[in-house]
Amino acid sequence: MEPFFTFLGSYWWLIFPLMGVLGAAGSAWERGARSRHKRRLEMIHAKAELKAAQAAARGKIAPDAAALPTVTGPTATTAPGDADAPQTQPTQLERLFATHDAVTARWLDYELDVAKMIAFPAMSDGRQPLTAAFLRAKRLADGLRPASPKAKLTPEQLAEYRSAVTDFEVAFDVAERDARRLRDSAFSAQERKRLDTAKQLLTVAVDQAATPAERQLAYRRVREELDGLISVSDEAIEVLEKKVMLELPSNRQDPTTT
Incomplete structure (x- = not known):
């Protein structure tokens, strides 16, 4: 026991940082x-x-038609637009x-x-x-x-x-x-940053003013950024690909006009 008390006598000041660490851990757990x-x-x-x-x-649902009173004969007809009509x-x-x-x-x-x-x-x-x-x-x-x-x-x-x-x-x-x-x-701060990047790239991917190569690159980057963050359905991918693959006007000259 004597070495232990000798250690305490020499390093008694360590109790203060240890209290700070324990206090911070307790605060984090409480938060x-x-x-x-x-x-x-x-x-x-x-x-x-x-x-x-x-x-x-x-x-607010109207009662079922079967639960409404049944009226027979000429009086069964209801005026058009009557809100109370069954x-x-x-x-x-x-x-x-x-x-x-x-x-x-x-x-x-x-x-x-x-x-x-x-x-x-x-x-x-x-x-x-x-x-x-x-x-x-x-x-x-x-x-x-x-x-x-x-x-x-x-x-x-x-x-x-x-x-x-x-x-x-x-x-x-x-x-x-x-x-x-x-x-x-x-999401974490890093994941939110990836979502923001995907949002910006998506704008380029569907921009008709961008070149086909730029749109394709942006589209691939969008898929990479969203991978593991959001599960994108096959149907949504198909819709997005149609937007990315917008047909560009042909620059070829019609041979019948020459």
Whole structure:
């Protein structure tokens, strides 16, 4: 024990830097814990918001035609444009199809546009809880969609499809709002720099004023910068390649004019 006490007597001053190191480590751990707690609270709030929005949306849905009172005889005719007129099943399906298609188009606007993928990467990241919830709602709505508006459904089937379309629309709105809030905040500083570089190169890749060689080089660099950061779908690559491979006016002279 004597050598130990001799060491302490000679190097007692080391306790001060050690306290500083331990204090910094404790502060870093506390900041990390606060950050994780804040993220959990945000996720709980987002999920609650999604449930509330779904409940509110369902409350605004018109009652099913089968649940409305049936009127027979001459009085069954309803004045055109009457907001309270019961809708036939084909009419209801047409409206649901229109909503379903509109939400799908909004999603494809992100899924097929590489520029939007770079700006709002969370919309293409199935690991994001709200994006994953939207994708699940999409699969459910797509699976319940009838073959055509003229399909014959039971009242229960119609109500189930209506509920799925509502959830699909609400889930997309919530996921989109979250993606626009997050932007590239989930990436490190170096990764954000790569995203910025890809964004600048993408401008060159689709610039008609650039030469074909410049566009091709910029396109390859965009793919390299995004590799490992964002999963770009094959469909989005195909759309981008069509923009890059814009046909240039031919400089060859028409032989019939000579």
